[in-house]
Amino acid sequence: MKFDAWIGRWTSLRKSRGWAGVFFSPAELQAVMVAPAGESRAVSAPLPVEAAVQSLRQQMAPDQFQIVTAVGAEDVLCQIQRLPTANDAELRQMVELQIDNLLPVPAEEAVYSFESLGTADNQTWVVVAIARKDAVNQRVAALEAAGLPPAIVTVDALAVFRALLRREALPVDDRHNSALIVTPTAVHLVVYARTTPLAIRSLVLPVDGDWRAELQRTLLSLAAGGAAGAPGRVTVVNLTAATQPVAATVAAELGGTLLADGAVPTPAASLCQECAEGGGLNLLPDEWRQRRRQARLRRDLWRGGIAAAAAAAVVTAALGLSLLWRQWQLRDVQAAVARLQPEYRRARDMHSEMVAMQRQLDTKYSALEVLREVSLRLPDAVKLTGFVFKKDQKVTLRGQAQTAGAALEYVGQLDKCELFGEVKTVSMSTPPGGGLTKFEVDCRLKTAAAVAPVVTPGNRKWR
Template sequence: MGCTTIRESKAGLEVLGGRRADLPEGVVADLASAETAAAAKQLCAHHAGKICVAIPSDKVLLRVVELPTVDPAEMRGMAELQVDKFSPFPVEHTAVSLELLSQTEKSSRVLIAAVKREIIDAVGAAFGKAGIIPHWIDVEVMGWWYLLKQAGEIPDRGRRVLLLLDKTCTDVIVSQDGVPVVFRSLGTGRGVSAEDFHTELAEEIGYTMTALEAEWGALETMKIGLWLWPAEAPPKMAMAEGVPADAAAPAAVEPPPGLIPQLTEACGLDVEVRSLATLASLSEGLARRTAARAPMTLDLAPPEWHVQEQTKRTQKTLLIASAVFGVMWLIGISILLSGGRVSTRRIAALKASVEKLEKPAQEVSALTEKVASLEQFADRTHSALECLRDICQRLPDGIDLTSFSYRKGGNVSLRGDAGSAETVYSFFEALQQSTLYASVKAGEVKQRPGGGRPEFTVAATLPGAEAKLEE
């Protein structure tokens, strides 16, 4: 079992590496074996991209047909009808896919692939044990076709027969004007002698050529291309990581004894022997074919696999996002906690500074008040005598003062009576013109009961008293 990893780069497709996991003899055909699951895990467990798995060609029924439509939906419907004709499996137990090979304005040549669903389920189970969901299911012979096409081994004109003797499977490909018309698997030859198997191969190819002319018409056929591995270079050497595909190819390839004469006799064609070691590995061919996938390319993977794969990727994305969010949350909490501790230390330092400054500030405030009191008592400008002198100078005739109250730095309160209310109001106006007082507030003027002299009160505020009240 081989695996090749590629990626797209600015220079094109880049091969990152190739690996191979050797399976015990006889295990290759058992897709559900524990050895297959272990090999899948060994090769693909650490691969983060999409995975394409190819199943052996002898597990799949392949048929090339011409369909009188170019509509993809109609092609799928016609393909299902064709499967009923050539597939021995019940439709409900069959996985079907198709690939567009060529197209004209009104018709399409397609390859129809049909395989028992239990084989696909076995592949899914084997890779599922490794925690892998394949994104595509391809067929091995399509990888060889891609490699031969890219190597220029498929002529654009005429008919060409290619017989591929791989270690695990024997395939026949017939192309016509550069487009495939036949894909057939002839098995592995296990359980029969080499001579009998070669005879069977020659007969099957002769039958294929006869059926080909009946279905696709007579056309000059070129040589048969016999592709096989050199005895000294099994497939695993050609797929060794870091070794070019053609580095291990020997100078000559020896075909099995008696095979070429049998092919020539059965088909009437010359046989050209070629080495599979001159091509890239099969896994690389499949990987490159997958990277160049067109909209209608073989894919036998069930639709539910794609849903499972998307769900798995979504869960992985959510898990990563949750982990990132958790880390960011922890960082944020750490910053808040450290910031809170810093703030607490700063507040404690500020409180200590305030406590140190509070006592000197109180002492300065008390000293300021004492200085203000001394200045106030030392200032004779607004003394009681000055206020009384000013009042007496402004006191009109007819007014008698009955009370004089003086409060240092506060106000002066007067009470008295007069011959008339007009005289009292004249006195109020005279006090308001004095510069000794910040403000003068006249009280109520009352007439004594029994027609006596009117009584009045007045309050004059000294400078500085209003500021004290606001404080």
């Protein structure tokens, strides 16, 4: 697929903002800007970084583009995981459970992201990218300082690899093909089948040893991990003129095809294409997102300050009038309450008297009714010697039984009586030489917990 072809695909999306890919190379800062209408423009600025990003800022309006940048794959650990097929939320949970085992540095020093690569045989292939937070922050901070906040931070080698696949510049079949992307600082090895990466390694230049041995080790590790497959073709991708000799050497040693010049998209253009078509990796640390949310909040508050002040003046005037109206209504209500207060007191006193009279007429919990109930449950072997009744509170029973078992039986019968909420044995004793068992039992009436003080005409208190 040609560059103009995927520019056309962006045009059909009709987004309100375009994409700007910013790539940090060892010698310069490269950028490609693609507007929503499809026009593209490439710019570059020599290092140092501070001067380069300021130069880029003068040529770009940040509010017209979503900015994407990348960290070098040599600074990122890319792991290909096979997980059970699940939705995005479940995949995230599974990755988070395994991330501590994958981190090469303490968690507070790392940032990670993951992307689903596809599903096969009820398994989902996932690439997990882990980078040192300081390496990511270094590039994000440089762009932020120039007023070019990046929305996405991805991995440069993966973006170039996918751009080559879209251009149909790489072989696509079921074998384990290899793409070696040569940059001034490293050679990035991507082993893939069809369009799915199976392994990603970065070899920092200069490399000591045989290129063929390095490739063979990667293929053997894939086979040991259960991703068996026949070795495929090798493609060497050269990104800059300065690395042409290294790329040619690698291609010669591995017997591979060399891609260079116009056949290879620039890293900045690859970044634009990666994000415009929905690349899933984003290594932007959360603290940058939080800072931007706070900055947007402050900006919105500042912009709304004047409008809020005018609205506050109108609201204050309305509240003043409303307050005067409410005060007049409150005085009217207070006057009505004062007129009704004597009738309310008379009704309250009458209610208290009626409650007191109702309790006095209720014989269910009277002393006679309680005595009748405890007497009906009295076994032949048990005799009561004491009956103390406290109205609406409890009944204390004292007695003697021929045996302790008879006394316990009587206590059990009392516990079943519907008049009592609780039956508690205070004491029960039998003389050592034998004889009558003496006992004392407290029976709490069910009315004890709910009874309020009786209100009488001489003590008119309402609760």
